[in-house]
Amino acid sequence: IFFYNCTISTARCCVKLSVHPSRGLMDEKFTVLVQNVLPGFQLTVYAFYKCEGGYSWEAFAHYTASATGAVNVSEDPSRGGTYSGVEPMGLMWSLRPVPGSKSGLRMRKMNVQTPMEVTISVYQGHLTEGFVDQVPLAAVVVERWYMAPGVRRIPITEGGLTATLFLPSGPGPFPGLLDLWGGGGKLVEYRAALLASHGIAAMALDYLTPQITKETGKMVDYEYFEAAYRVLEQHPQILGSRIAMLGLSFGTSVTLRMAVYSQVIKLRCAVCISGSHVQPIDGSHLFVFSLLSFFSNADKTRFNEEQHVIWRDLLMPIPTDASLKVDVGRLRCPLLLVVGEDDQNWPSYESAMDMKEMMQRAGNEHLLTVLSYPNAGHLIEPPFTPSARAIMVLWGGEPVAHSVAQEDSWRKTLVFLRVNLYGGSQPGAAASSHL
Amino acid sequence: MLRHARGSLWSVYFKTRVPDHRTGLRRWSSMHRAVPPVISVTPSRALVDETFRVAVQNLPPGSPVTLHSLHRSEDEDLWEAFGHYVSDSRGTVSVADDFSFGGTYTGKEAMGLLWSMSPVPGSREGLRLRKKNVCIPQLVNISVYGGHVEEGFGERLPLASTLTERWHLGPGVRRIEISERGVRGTLFIPPGPGPFPGMLDMWGGGGGLLEYRSALLASHGYASLALEYFTAGELKSADKEFSYFETAFNIVREHPQVIPDRVGLFGLSLGSLMASYLAAESSVIEPRCCVCVSGGHLYPRGANLQQLFRAYSSHSHKLRVDEHNREIWRSINLPIPEDLSQKLDVGKINCPMLLVNGIDDQNWPTVECAEDMAHMMRAAGKEHLLTRIEYPDAGHLIEPPYSPHSRATKFIKDGVTVILLWGGQTKPHADAQEDSWRNILAFLQKHLYCTQNPKAKM
Numbered sequence: 093i094f095f096y097n098c099t100i101s102t103a104r105c106c107v108k109l110s111v112h113p114s115r116g117l118m119d120e121k122f123t124v125l126v127q128n129v130l131p132g133f134q135l136t137v138y139a140f141y142k143c144e145g146g147y148s149w150e151a152f153a154h155y156t157a158s159a160t161g162a163v164n165v166s167e168d169p170s171r172g173g174t175y176s177g178v179e180p181m182g183l184m185w186s187l188r189p190v191p192g193s194k195s196g197l198r199m200r201k202m203n204v205q206t207p208m209e210v211t212i213s214v215y216q217g218h219l220t221e222g223f224v225d226q227v228p229l230a231a232v233v234v235e236r237w238y239m240a241p242g243v244r245r246i247p248i249t250e251g252g253l254t255a256t257l258f259l260p261s262g263p264g265p266f267p268g269l270l271d272l273w274g275g276g277g278k279l280v281e282y283r284a285a286l287l288a289s290h291g292i293a294a295m296a297l298d299y300l301t302p303q304i305t306k307e308t309g310k311m312v313d314y315e316y317f318e319a320a321y322r323v324l325e326q327h328p329q330i331l332g333s334r335i336a337m338l339g340l341s342f343g344t345s346v347t348l349r350m351a352v353y354s355q356v357i358k359l360r361c362a363v364c365i366s367g368s369h370v371q372p373i374d375g376s377h378l379f380v381f382s383l384l385s386f387f388s389n390a391d392k393t394r395f396n397e398e399q400h401v402i403w404r405d406l407l408m409p410i411p412t413d414a415s416l417k418v419d420v421g422r423l424r425c426p427l428l429l430v431v432g433e434d435d436q437n438w439p440s441y442e443s444a445m446d447m448k449e450m451m452q453r454a455g456n457e458h459l460l461t462v463l464s465y466p467n468a469g470h471l472i473e474p475p476f477t478p479s480a481r482a483i484m485v486l487w488g489g490e491p492v493a494h495s496v497a498q499e500d501s502w503r504k505t506l507v508f509l510r511v512n513l514y515g516g517s518q519p520g521a522a523a524s525s526h527l
Numbered sequence: 528m529l530r531h532a533r534g535s536l537w538s539v540y541f542k543t544r545v546p547d548h549r550t551g552l553r554r555w556s557s558m559h560r561a562v563p564p565v566i567s568v569t570p571s572r573a574l575v576d577e578t579f580r581v582a583v584q585n586l587p588p589g590s591p592v593t594l595h596s597l598h599r600s601e602d603e604d605l606w607e608a609f610g611h612y613v614s615d616s617r618g619t620v621s622v623a624d625d626f627s628f629g630g631t632y633t634g635k636e637a638m639g640l641l642w643s644m645s646p647v648p649g650s651r652e653g654l655r656l657r658k659k660n661v662c663i664p665q666l667v668n669i670s671v672y673g674g675h676v677e678e679g680f681g682e683r684l685p686l687a688s689t690l691t692e693r694w695h696l697g698p699g700v701r702r703i704e705i706s707e708r709g710v711r712g713t714l715f716i717p718p719g720p721g722p723f724p725g726m727l728d729m730w731g732g733g734g735g736l737l738e739y740r741s742a743l744l745a746s747h748g749y750a751s752l753a754l755e756y757f758t759a760g761e762l763k764s765a766d767k768e769f770s771y772f773e774t775a776f777n778i779v780r781e782h783p784q785v786i787p788d789r790v791g792l793f794g795l796s797l798g799s800l801m802a803s804y805l806a807a808e809s810s811v812i813e814p815r816c817c818v819c820v821s822g823g824h825l826y827p828r829g830a831n832l833q834q835l836f837r838a839y840s841s842h843s844h845k846l847r848v849d850e851h852n853r854e855i856w857r858s859i860n861l862p863i864p865e866d867l868s869q870k871l872d873v874g875k876i877n878c879p880m881l882l883v884n885g886i887d888d889q890n891w892p893t894v895e896c897a898e899d900m901a902h903m904m905r906a907a908g909k910e911h912l913l914t915r916i917e918y919p920d921a922g923h924l925i926e927p928p929y930s931p932h933s934r935a936t937k938f939i940k941d942g943v944t945v946i947l948l949w950g951g952q953t954k955p956h957a958d959a960q961e962d963s964w965r966n967i968l969a970f971l972q973k974h975l976y977c978t979q980n981p982k983a984k985m
Contacts, residue, residue, distance in 0.1 A: 106976060108748065109719070114698050115572035128976065209698065213719070231719035233699025240571045241666070242690030262670075262688035265563065291565050331561065514562055514585055 109214050109230040115207070117289055118236050118282070119474050119502060121180050124165035126157070126214050126230075133157040136173070136215040137165060138223055139183035141208065143199050149187040149478070151175070154218040172218065175492070183212060184236075184476040185495035191221065199478055202278075204285040205245060207235035236476075238282045240289035245281075248295065251319040254302035256281050257295045257327075258288030264329035266293040267336070267360070267513035270320055274341025274367075277301035283338075286474055290506055292513060293330045295320060299346065299380065311384070314377040317346065318356040333360065334513045338505075340365040341438060341470065345383055348418040349373075351425065361512035362423075363505055365430040366470045368443035369418040369450075370407045408439050410446040420447045421454025428461045428508045430501045432468030436488030440470070461508070463501050467493030475499040564618075566671050568691040574746055575665070575693045575739075576928050576964055578637055581622040583671045583687070586614040593630065593676040594622060595685070596640035597668040601659050604651065606931060608632065608644040611675040620671070629675060632954065640669060641693075642957035644931040648678065653937035653946045656930060661742040662702065664692035693929075695739040697746030702738075705752065710775045712754040713738045714782070715745030721784035724791065724815070724975035726751040727776050731796025731821075733938065735759030743927055744793070747968060749975065750785045751793075752778065756801075760939030765832045772801055773811045780812070788815065789975045791878075795820040796891065796923065803900075806876045816879045816974035818967055821888060821923045823896035824871040824903075825860050838869075853935045853948040856890050863892065863899045873900050874907025881914045881970045883963045885921030889950035893923070916966055921959035922951025928961040 108127040138152040153170035155163040166180040175182035189197045213228035242261025271284040277300035284294035325332040339347035344367020350357045431440035451457040469489020475498040564585040595609040610627030612620045623637035632639035646654045670685035699718025726749045728741045734757045741753035757765035780790045792814045794802035799822020806817045847855045884893040938947040
């Protein structure tokens with residue numbers, strides 16, 4: 093027993109585990125390196141994260157050490173676990189609630205001023221469970237940040253807004269962006285914080301559950317988004333002529349509506365993720381209220397075997413009636429559409445194809461770029477976080493393909509924004525050629 | 528967990544510098560395009576011994592610019608460095624790939640904006656940059672200015688600016704204040720279950736408790752105790768007996784997360800002498816290996832610290848000063864005595880030793896000592912244990928990489944503040960810091976991490 097303990101402690105002391113960078117942005121890749129084990133040694137690399145809600149998440153993968161006694165997660169194939177094959181960031185995107193957790197969990201960081209702290213460890217052998225009962229050979233802590241150093245977080249309440257503005261580091265002035273999430277509401281800051289870390293003054297806007305709606309019971313209208321736009325336009329450190337809008341899901345509906353019909357909002361470019369242009373266009377500014385009513389038409393919802401609600405069919409087939417679609421033929425700025433072909437929530441792909449056709453007929457198709465991802469689902473988020481699967485609404489998507497879509501679309505979204513917001517002297521530059 | 532000031536960082540650096548924004552904007556627009564360039568530092572958060580890539584994009588092609596770094600120290604002094612660049616045909620500058628044509632450094636120097644820093648004009652004399660609170664990072668502002676600017680950065684608005692964090696403490700490293708068995712210090716334990724190799728870390732004649740090197744060593748996997756063995760500035764009162772150091776070593780060795788037979792010694796200057804003494808003379812502890820930076824072996828046998836200082840003081844008539852009245856201690860103990868009773872019996876050392884010295888050391892004759900130590904160890908058949916690395920034009924204060932070089936700094940001697948000449952020229956000294964750290968980590972990895980036991984099979 094003494095010899096066994098000696099060998100184990102010698103083995104444990106020998107194993108060198110490093111993750112580089114140990115403090116990175118959420119959209120940066122890291123390299124996990126295990127060294128000083130015997131050639132052919134079987135080990136499990138394990139990631140553990142306790143989210144803000146107090147729930148535990150884990151990911152793991154099985155590796156076999158090379159002839160030089162090392163494992164490099166970025167280059168070596170995983171033989172099994174929560175991901176397989178060569179997946180440099182698999183330990184992040186394949187995180188899932190630990191066995192026994194309550195169902196329907198989604199990982200969203202609400203406090204962006206602190207990092208996500210992930211513990212990465214290495215265990216002897218190919219384990220699939222019971223990690224908590226074993227002592228790992230080594231462990232390190234990795235910090236993942238939404239805010240780069242120097243990015244400033246500014247709560248915005250003027251004009252009745254519920255918003256947070258993130259300013260990049262430096263004197264500026266910077267291009268601006270209005271960041272809209274979807275039907276879940278709340279003020280979700282992490283994507284805006286990340287965009288500011290890439291040089292864009294981004295404002296996360298709560299438009300479904302803002303303070304003003306909680307107090308008056310009324311949904312917001314055009315004026316709310318125009319007020320948010322004006323805050324950006326008039327800010328001394330923001331370039332008023334270079335403001336973009338980015339929306340996901342329901343936020344796409346808003347973005348397209350504002351981009352085409354607002355007299356105040358003049359966008360340099362727009363990004364729409366997993367959404368549709370289908371909505372009642374009746375000249376009313378109370379469009380958020382009418383949109384919600386439109387989508388609550390529960391007759392057309394489907395349920396799949398696991399009792400998940402599928403809303404896809406609500407908007408299908410895509411109507412030919414012009415009063416039911418945003419007239420994208422009138423768009424004057426570049427538009428990037430990001431869609432998952434397995435989106436079970438919205439008919440994003442079909443909408444994108446219809447928009448393309450409308451723009452072809454109108455002669456402004458050169459403004460459009462469509463990024464369409466097979467087997468990706470609805471919630472296309474910034475990369476390297478788990479995509480939510482089994483929640484009440486079936487989001488769709490197969491995990492590997494979905495994480496690929498997140499990584500690829502985020503990179504291309506940043507390029508699109510960089511080209512349109514930082515480059516050129518007039519809007520409408522050929523953005524697609526850079527993608 | 529660790530927290531640090533954020534949010535108003537911009538104002539800390541620029542509150543006295545930002546003119547009216549609209550004026551600034553108008554002045555810009557007339558000289559430059561409306562859209563500013565984008566400056567990036569990758570990684571934006573790193574350990575102090577990690578490299579970064581500084582790049583500027585969206586500049587007009589072929590435009591002269593100045594890359595500038597600014598740091599406000601814990602003592603509220605401003606340190607800066609700068610390099611002159613010309614953007615390429617795509618309007619890009621990459622510090623790691625392009626040449627600096629002037630400034631505080633020239634040539635292709637990825638980290639020049641850090642290691643060539645010096646106090647801004649008008650600063651107090653004799654400053655040395657040392658991190659006291661390792662729980663928060665060093666914040667460095669990296670900016671790009673239009674044109675080749677030599678001075679007056681404070682009165683100009685940069686084209687773009689970004690902040691980077693430089694940490695001594697890696698994520699998950701635990702910091703434990705030690706005050707037991709009469710020993711004072713701070714122990715840093717790497718993250719993970721361990722057990723880990725250990726280290727006793729000793730600084731030099733300035734005294735006090737400096738944690739930054741131990742924090743960095745723990746970030747590389749060593750449980751390291753930064754030891755305080757006399758109060759800052761009170762060298763003369765240092766009266767610890769050697770049992771103090773042996774107890775400190777044992778505190779590390781006996782920690783439940785430390786591998787008892789893998790504890791090493793790390794010392795600089797006087798700390799290096801302590802390390803060598805322990806390695807040679809202690810019958811109580813057995814260091815696994817020893818790193819001695821800018822140290823020596825001149826030590827009257829049987830003396831304690833007090834007697835050591837008296838012995839040094841007796842040579843103080845040999846003290847020289849240069850034309851700026853900076854004290855040069857180098858020659859106080861030259862020539863190296865032949866008398867063995869004045870030197871540590873280094874022939875008794877039984878562990879691998881790494882000696883790192885600067886050939887331009889003006890504070891201590893470290894190279895002469897190293898030569899003599901090698902001679903003595905050879906005579907005792909121990910030369911195979913010794914590795915010597917000596918750097919031309921490097922001075923006495925060989926610190927972790929990318930820290931600024933100070934050729935002379937303030938030092939409190941007998942309650943009086945004097946300026947000591949440490950030596951070294953900035954660029955070669957910076958190279959020595961970078962190269963020696965790499966060698967030190969490899970040496971520690973070899974002797975403290977690699978298994979010597981072929982029976983360790985799974």
